[in-house]
Amino acid sequence: MSSLVGPDEDDPRGKPPVPDDVQDAVRTLIEWAGDDPAREGLLDTPARVARAWKEYCLGYAEDPSLYLSRVFEEVGGYNEIVLLKDIPFQSHCEHHMAPIIGKAAIAYLPNDRVVGISKLARVLHGFARRLQVQERLTAEVADCIWEHLVPQGVAVVIEASHSCMTARGVRTPGVSMITSRMMGTFLEDPRSREEVLKLMGYG
Numbered sequence: 001m002s003s004l005v006g007p008d009e010d011d012p013r014g015k016p017p018v019p020d021d022v023q024d025a026v027r028t029l030i031e032w033a034g035d036d037p038a039r040e041g042l043l044d045t046p047a048r049v050a051r052a053w054k055e056y057c058l059g060y061a062e063d064p065s066l067y068l069s070r071v072f073e074e075v076g077g078y079n080e081i082v083l084l085k086d087i088p089f090q091s092h093c094e095h096h097m098a099p100i101i102g103k104a105a106i107a108y109l110p111n112d113r114v115v116g117i118s119k120l121a122r123v124l125h126g127f128a129r130r131l132q133v134q135e136r137l138t139a140e141v142a143d144c145i146w147e148h149l150v151p152q153g154v155a156v157v158i159e160a161s162h163s164c165m166t167a168r169g170v171r172t173p174g175v176s177m178i179t180s181r182m183m184g185t186f187l188e189d190p191r192s193r194e195e196v197l198k199l200m201g202y203g
């Protein structure tokens with residue numbers, strides 16, 4: 001063990017073991033990128049990278065719909081829009097495995113039941129912590145709420161910047177991509193759509 005590494009972050013004790021073939025894969029990638037995986041600073045990198053990827057991709061071990069299984073039916077007659085906005089999230093694009101960093105706005109128009117507001121963010125993270133494309137992420141979040149909360153309408157707007165575009169390729173920092181999915185009332189009624197987009201800050 002190297003004496004140069006810090007106390008907690010790099011102490012492998014108590015951390016799940018990383019299979020050799022996974023570490024080898026990271027070493028191959030380091031070599032391919034042009035560095036020497038045997039140099040001191042990179043010795044523990046393969047295991048660290050592997051654990052980091054497990055964390056980035058925690059969503060594969062989750063069924064996000066379970067977050068919507070505990071609902072409250074006592075809503076005191078509330079039948080207006082419920083909106084959670086500016087939810088920060090991180091995902092990774094499935095084409096480059098590069099970070100997608102952004103924020104989401106998730107709204108629904110309840111029918112007879114509501115869900116704890118933090119659950120909407122959990123649904124988002126459950127799908128975001130996978131290899132994704134932004135369009136599918138948007139659709140999966142909206143579909144999940146539509147199917148399991150059975151509301152009158154769902155609106156999801158995601159705004160994100162893609163490192164594969166800002167840090168490589170055309171290298172255009174500052175650009176962000178916006179995707180949206182409207183269902184039910186928000187799809188069918190232009191006034192409802194306008195209202196929810198305004199509340200989200202896109203009006």
Ligand SMILES: [Zn+2]
Nearest residue numbers: 093095096164
């Ligand atoms: Zn990409």
